[in-house]
Amino acid sequence: MDEYVKRLANVLDVEPVYSDLIDIERIPRPRDRRLSIPEHDINMLDFLSLYGCELQFVVGEKNSILGRVMQPLNSLRYELQFIDAAQQCLVEIDNESLRTKLTQVIELKKQYLPRVIWNATWGTKEIAQLMSLSSGLYDPEKSQYEISSYNQDIVYVNKRVQQLLQGQYEQDLEYMGEIQQRWQYGSRAGQLHNSARLLISRLDDGTNILKQRIDENPLCLQGRPNNQAKILESMFFKVYIEKVQPYMSAVNSGADQLFQPLARLAKIQTEIMPRTFNDYYQQTLNLNYQENIWALYQQRIKEHTEAWQDLLEQCGLRPTPD
Template sequence: MMDEYVERTARVLDQPYELSAIPATEPLPRRRDRVLEMPEVELGILDFLSLFGCELQVVAGERASILGRVMQPANRLRYEVRFIEAAEDCLPVMDDGELKDEVSEAVANKRESLPVAVWNATWGVEEVERLFTRTEGLYPLEPEPGTGNLAADLNTLNAMLSPLLEGETGTQLAGLGDIHQQWQAHQAPGQLIVTARMLITRLDDASDVIESRLKDRPLCLDGRPNNQSEVVQGMFFSVFIERVQPYLARVRRGRDDIIRPLAVLAERQRNVMPEAFEDWYARHLKVEGDDSLWAELDASQQRHIELWQQQLEECGLRPGA
């Protein structure tokens, strides 16, 4: 559609055109560059045995088991939360002062490292890679089933993690695994990013055509329409207004519904965000800023509309005039 739009714009304006190569988008940083090292804060075996009768013994025992040593990020986050809560419940009934100090220190250290566990359970999981795959083509012209569910899941995730990032461990994490599982069925974020890059390129191609015509001989003399200007106006309404603009609006809605919540998910964790993730985040998730792909798309769209307004105004055909 966009290739044809550039070609038809050039044809009705009687100008040469070129379909520029669409630059590749950068992949999500590799998992080894996204995952943060989680500090190990565990109780000694003798202290562990002395906690018999306290829930902390059960929680710490899970971590000490074979399966506990290879916990997936979501389960590790749940474990960290359970440890903090169980330890804080145990502290008031502890008689051993030395042990009490050790557990108190463990709680403090685990609270300090909790943002690392949250990061690994969101941006460090393998499932997030499916969201940002670049192999599933462009964002579809028509809505696809499930896209709304993805947007709802992202908002649910942000609401779930918000109190946790503020140090409140009472949040429920039962739905975290289901959200990760759903991510494997969605590719909209990656499609939106690839589409934004394509739209910038093709809008700029078409804008260059219009700009070259404006610098060339006037399409109309003394602001009076003619046969060619009527053809131009017809193409503008039938192609740009009726086909291209609705797609631009659809992509913008996708950005607001899907990319923005992902940006929030990353922004709230800036204090632990790996350096390797910073540039990718600023380029592909932030909707504002000099490096933002989305700000670049907004600028390309604005330039394109303004050039069309100038071109049509030259013939007294500017919409709304």
């Protein structure tokens, strides 16, 4: 893209200016993404009185050393197991006081479950790796298959999350865990962001060069093409159409496949989204927000293409649709 701006400036006898890349929000740190979950487990005396219920094994696992350091998805798995085992245990409890207490715990668990679900999706280290900006630019030749696979995976996660939010708690989270494991090995969403950031900035630079010749120093007089215009036309087809546009199209395609379902994964959880996540959500995931990076990207492509057309039209060389 730097070379594209340089060649465009050379053809039009304009000094190239390379703007700084636009600022972009990074996914917040874990402590700013994760929601606090109050402890509503039963105490040890009540636990001992539940001997014979499956719930004792679920609580016992949580109280083990490993259970105290559960990752977010395992915490969700535990909460679902607790609710299921506790509901089954209720029918076996004769002690009215314990029965009332366990009923209250179940309701509180359900009340806070959306927070646990949030932590198990947007609060994970795996999704942070998927969104990381530290792995360079998007390479469509290496990533095309992966993007398609990620699309299917995130659609699957959305379906499970939607069902959980609707109270369908009997969900197998094993495959969801496998999906999150795959997110650790490719920062494809972050790479797409890096490419969009670069393209927005350099398309802006190119548009400014084109507009200089349109507004300040017309390339052609009375719509008659000259040698310089013919060189520019050749560059339009051989560089912009044949080289730049295919990459922009690949970034478009990757973004559509990845960010449409990611946007939904965030949108269906906006009611409990932490405030510290909001700026990132707006710029990165809210596709209806005017300042969203993908809205800016589309706008810059449109402006750049129109500038090309306007300059070529000055020389009677405006391309016509096939």
